[in-house]
Amino acid sequence: MEEESQIIKGKYAADISSIKEAHDRIKSLILKTPVLSSASLDAMSGRQLHFKCENFQKGGASNAVFSLNDEEASKGVITHSSGNHAAALALAAKLRGIPAYIVIPKNAPTCKVENVKRYGGQVIWSEANMRSREEVANKVWQETGAIFIHPYNDGRILSGQGTISLEFLEQAPQIDTLVVPISGGGLISGVALAAKSINPAIRILAAEPKGADDAAQSKAAGRIITLPETNTIADGLRAFLGDFTWPVVRDLVEDIITVEDSEIIKAMKLCFEILKIVVEPSGAIGLAAVLSETFQKNPAWKDCKHIGIVVSGGNVDMAVLWDSLKK
Amino acid sequence: MEEESQIIKGKYAADISSIKEAHDRIKSLILKTPVLSSASLDAMSGRQLHFKCENFQKGGASNAVFSLNDEEASKGVITHSSGNHAAALALAAKLRGIPAYIVIPKNAPTCKVENVKRYGGQVIWSEANMRSREEVANKVWQETGAIFIHPYNDGRILSGQGTISLEFLEQAPQIDTLVVPISGGGLISGVALAAKSINPAIRILAAEPKGADDAAQSKAAGRIITLPETNTIADGLRAFLGDFTWPVVRDLVEDIITVEDSEIIKAMKLCFEILKIVVEPSGAIGLAAVLSETFQKNPAWKDCKHIGIVVSGGNVDMAVLWDSLKK
Numbered sequence: 001m002e003e004e005s006q007i008i009k010g011k012y013a014a015d016i017s018s019i020k021e022a023h024d025r026i027k028s029l030i031l032k033t034p035v036l037s038s039a040s041l042d043a044m045s046g047r048q049l050h051f052k053c054e055n056f057q058k059g060g061a062s063n064a065v066f067s068l069n070d071e072e073a074s075k076g077v078i079t080h081s082s083g084n085h086a087a088a089l090a091l092a093a094k095l096r097g098i099p100a101y102i103v104i105p106k107n108a109p110t111c112k113v114e115n116v117k118r119y120g121g122q123v124i125w126s127e128a129n130m131r132s133r134e135e136v137a138n139k140v141w142q143e144t145g146a147i148f149i150h151p152y153n154d155g156r157i158l159s160g161q162g163t164i165s166l167e168f169l170e171q172a173p174q175i176d177t178l179v180v181p182i183s184g185g186g187l188i189s190g191v192a193l194a195a196k197s198i199n200p201a202i203r204i205l206a207a208e209p210k211g212a213d214d215a216a217q218s219k220a221a222g223r224i225i226t227l228p229e230t231n232t233i234a235d236g237l238r239a240f241l242g243d244f245t246w247p248v249v250r251d252l253v254e255d256i257i258t259v260e261d262s263e264i265i266k267a268m269k270l271c272f273e274i275l276k277i278v279v280e281p282s283g284a285i286g287l288a289a290v291l292s293e294t295f296q297k298n299p300a301w302k303d304c305k306h307i308g309i310v311v312s313g314g315n316v317d318m319a320v321l322w323d324s325l326k327k
Numbered sequence: 328m329e330e331e332s333q334i335i336k337g338k339y340a341a342d343i344s345s346i347k348e349a350h351d352r353i354k355s356l357i358l359k360t361p362v363l364s365s366a367s368l369d370a371m372s373g374r375q376l377h378f379k380c381e382n383f384q385k386g387g388a389s390n391a392v393f394s395l396n397d398e399e400a401s402k403g404v405i406t407h408s409s410g411n412h413a414a415a416l417a418l419a420a421k422l423r424g425i426p427a428y429i430v431i432p433k434n435a436p437t438c439k440v441e442n443v444k445r446y447g448g449q450v451i452w453s454e455a456n457m458r459s460r461e462e463v464a465n466k467v468w469q470e471t472g473a474i475f476i477h478p479y480n481d482g483r484i485l486s487g488q489g490t491i492s493l494e495f496l497e498q499a500p501q502i503d504t505l506v507v508p509i510s511g512g513g514l515i516s517g518v519a520l521a522a523k524s525i526n527p528a529i530r531i532l533a534a535e536p537k538g539a540d541d542a543a544q545s546k547a548a549g550r551i552i553t554l555p556e557t558n559t560i561a562d563g564l565r566a567f568l569g570d571f572t573w574p575v576v577r578d579l580v581e582d583i584i585t586v587e588d589s590e591i592i593k594a595m596k597l598c599f600e601i602l603k604i605v606v607e608p609s610g611a612i613g614l615a616a617v618l619s620e621t622f623q624k625n626p627a628w629k630d631c632k633h634i635g636i637v638v639s640g641g642n643v644d645m646a647v648l649w650d651s652l653k654k
Binding site: 031034037038039053058275276278 | 600
């Protein structure tokens with residue numbers, strides 16, 4: 001065990017030391033989110049499920065912003081994001097008292113754009129494709145000199161996300177398996193690096209929409225695969241792995257469980273009706289994965305008894321939720 | 328302070344001793360619900376708000392069921408309720424392995440009836456009025472010999488509800504004011520009895536819909552007032568005070584803040600969008616009260632700095648929520 005921890009140390013864009021440093025830096029800025037459980041959902045899944053409610057978290061980008069020195073921070077921060085990173089960065093910048101320039105593609109959910117504005121972020125629109133996002137962000141960078149903070153392909157982001165595992169495994173130390181949504185891989189990489197250092201025997205499983213299964217394809221191919229297009233209700237899970245996150249996913253994530261949008265919607269409804277929490281499709285995918293046939297029928301996961309599910313974003317347009325739930 | 332604690336002891340249907348006994352009895356059966364906060368809601372209210380998420384609680388009737396001796400319990404339990412007490416009693420009875428007979432009025436929300444069935448409660452329908460509810464319950468009692476457990480006018484229920492304060496004031500000891508929904512008065516009586524024993528200086532405020540303001544009228548008249556009819560979206564807050572709850576409300580609740588349904592809906596939306604929790608109208612009324620002009624402009628509440636809000640039920644039909652939120 002010692003050996004594996006040592007291997008992890010220094011090999012990737014974050015490690016247990018950078019994650020513990022991040023935790024010391026941000027613990028007064030973030031919410032220690034609760035862990036919920038439900039006898040009904042345990043019965044449905046045949047396991048004991050522990051839900052880490054990061055959908056309540058608003059301080060998700062605090063480590064990236066607060067690890068800048070004063071000179072770096074003075075000109076502000078930039079990102080391009082359609083999602084929760086955008087709002088989290090705006091909030092962290094507000095707390096630090098610096099500007100946040102947020103490039104948002106035109107197809108972003110309304111509620112996520114509103115959150116950016118609520119936290120005082122300056123919204124700059126781009127087209128919906130990644131090339132336009134990057135071009136616009138680059139232009140803003142040239143004009144402002146602000147520091148670019150990528151939504152996931154950034155060691156500071158990984159370290160911040162890793163703090164979730166520090167809390168989660170303290171709150172529910174019996175966890176033997178973690179199920180985490182995968183998009184660009186920032187969340188699962190941080191979570192995996194910390195969790196594997198604390199308990200090398202823990203299993204890390206990713207949950208991914210079938211309509212954006214680049215991570216599953218990447219694992220199968222042994223290299224980063226990107227897709228010409230994605231098609232899923234989980235707007236937070238459409239990004240592709242980056243060179244900082246791929247090595248962690250390749251080495252530490254045991255499997256990628258892909259699920260249909262219909263399974264995601266069903267899980268979102270269960271979160272709403274049984275756990276009484278508001279989650280977006282991306283946030284509910286971990287539960288969808290655990291309830292899926294793919295997971296339930298795989299003998300490799302038969303002895304996953306205590307499953308920790310990271311519930312990520314809670315930003316869902318009511319109209320979208322309603323349209324999904326009434327189906 | 329000592330004196331006031333002594334006065335409380337033994338005077339009402341529950342006291343700090345019975346509440347602590349209840350806590351010892353049920354702590355392994357109930358969820359220690361988290362306390363959430365939000366900088367955005369603090370800014371809106373001009374106070375620091377602490378939300379005790381009892382909308383996540385499913386063990387609300389555990390004390391009543393588990394304080395029965397084996398002989399009493401053997402024939403099961405009965406109640407009449409359109410709301411959360413019905414499901415909570417069914418769940419507690421299931422855990423104890425005894426039958427639960429639940430008389431439900433025809434106008435009860437669908438999701439609440441489904442919860443009773445999910446926990447194995449036997450649903451017996453009555454007309455929507457209190458007289459029919461009582462008649463049907465009485466008939467079931469004659470047939471089964473089960474123990475009747477009133478939704479609120481029962482010392483065991485008050486003691487169980489009081490355990491909320493034990494947790495809440497441990498989780499957020501800086502609280503100087505508690506705002507609690509009022510219906511039949513069971514929740515607020517238990518909460519007030521425990522909180523005043525722990526901190527006699529704490530203020531207890533009730534939140535009540537204008538369309539079912541029997542408690543406000545009772546406080547003004549100095550006696551229990553019942554209403555010929557009620558009209559509010561908050562289906563959980565339509566009951567009237569009972570002889571076990573009225574003395575506590577009379578003596579320990581400083582004021583009743585009444586709010587319009589439109590204010591309740593706005594608060595429910597804020598809980599959903601900002602706190603990311605699912606609450607029913609009755610559960611959101613505490614926030615509605617704190618944001619109301621009635622509260623904000625009353626100089627008596629100017630120095631309420633740390634306000635603890637008890638968020639009660641989370642059982643809302645999606646269709647009802649959507650109809651409210653799209654307005």
